[in-house]
Amino acid sequence: MFGVTILGNNSAVPAHDRHPTAQAVTIAGEVLLLDCGEGTQMQIKNYHVKRSRITRIFISHLHGDHYFGLIGLISSMALINRTTPLHLYGPAPLKELIDLQLSVSDSILPYELIFHPLEGPAVLVQTAKYRIETFPVEHKIPCYGFLIRENHAPRKIDPDLTRQYEVPQAYFEKLQWGADYQTKDGRLLKNEMLTVPGRKNLSYAYCADTLFTDSFLPFIKQVDVLYHESTYLDDFAEQAKNRFHSTAKQAAMIAERAEVGRLLLGHFSSKFKGVQPFEAEARAVFPYTDLSQEGVTYLV
Template identity: 50%
Template sequence: MLGVIILGNNSAVPAFDRHPTSQLLTMPNRKFLIDCGEGTQIQLIRYKIRRSRISHIFISHLHGDHYFGLAGLLNSFSLLGRQQELHVSGPAGLQEILEMQFRAAHTEMAYPLYFHTIRQAGYLMTVDDVEISCFKTDHRIECYGFVFREKKNPRSIDPEAVKKHNIQYSWFETLQQGKDYKAPDGSIIRNELLTFEAPKGKTYAFCADTKYDESFIPDIKDADMIYHETTYLENFRDQAVKRFHSTSKQAALIAQKAHVKKLLIGHFSSRYDELDDFQKEAREIFPNTDLALEGVCYRMP
């Protein structure tokens, strides 16, 4: 897991050249698209991102600013001659809406398109070495956050050491799993003399749209990086509560309590032209906070 590219960081009504929610989680060989607000395909072109690398799309909820760009993107994939399969996960209703639009246009997708309807919190799927699960957030309609967790990599073989001890290739998988080597003469060589520890897998969590909600802290605990919405500043806390959104301070509190390493904040209300105050407010509580700015790739810490 390399990082997250922000495509849209605004709340529902686009403003100040900020766009509705969308971001890309990048891995060496593929990309996951998280939410797909109106204009996402245009943002992908603007930032010269290879669309064909997107293999999975995850939609948090059915407010338009999180998925109105999806039908257009799926269409364009087809018109551009995409052939590899695409997986779309989202709440109940999403598949019906898209299929109704495709029927009206007499559109047949040129590539295999698979829908996965999310019906409850929990495990979703594993793609390569990334396990994806979802959790419920406290929003006006059914809404899910997503956790992307790289599985702990296997230990890597120390080529010098296995050569020295004349260890056969057939033992390598066992060694990578951390087990000791048992020689034909019955002697034991401890695993850490034969392998290197692999870097720990990274975890990224996208907390979608939500009121301040401690209930999902266990889901995102110790994550390397999270994205949490901050539609308002703390002085608009009442508005935030009323509209099932969060303030910058509240996002920082969640990051702090979940012991994450880094916090990205976004989903800024169109009432704010300048964003500096969001960063300032969040950093007072959680210093390692960055504004999620469009076009920027935030590397996993």
């Protein structure tokens, strides 16, 4: 199980006590930051996200409401003498932006900032505990979604049986990944005799700013939780299309087509003071929909 804490759920201009986009994903003891709109460091403090545990930051695209908080956060990490490397993933020009801001202020970071430019669909990270992929979505400028998936071994050891057959501990990992075991006296024990099915690998897909489109459906198929932007209500579908955004109804249609477990809505336009109608509109199409609320952690 892992969690997604919403730090900002508004689009463009901060309004109605809502902040620009940022989310903190806690997985395997690490914090992954998805986008970093203005004010993200304050939100991190407000909602007790462990800044020192942030290992990777992912920026979906270079509209300011998704990254204007980044230089502040990077600088604060320097001021508190962070020494662990920080991985930053984003569209290629982000590196120039950061380099320029650091150089004009004559700042040298006490930690290594490792930049990874985003391009096309790709696997960005593969650790023993999780895997992260990126895929292009359709926005006015290049924009990327992210898919985070747990990486548990598919099988679990049965301790009584492995003790009974004297399987050495060093062999456990192979068993967890499906290997059979040969005993000292040459007997072959099928994997199913020594293990039981493991936990399901849960997944979270984050589709940043995007037009209503099926183009990235294969990447988000059957994820457990899908975050899809819903900048507008469906009365503004024309405006959504012109500005490369989606409506709540369209987000729900994507969730339904992708057969996801649950849909989270966000990136609400400042035009709307209350956002409850977004939930009602989406639920009429896809009942397992929730509004993303700042400060709330959603378990995947």
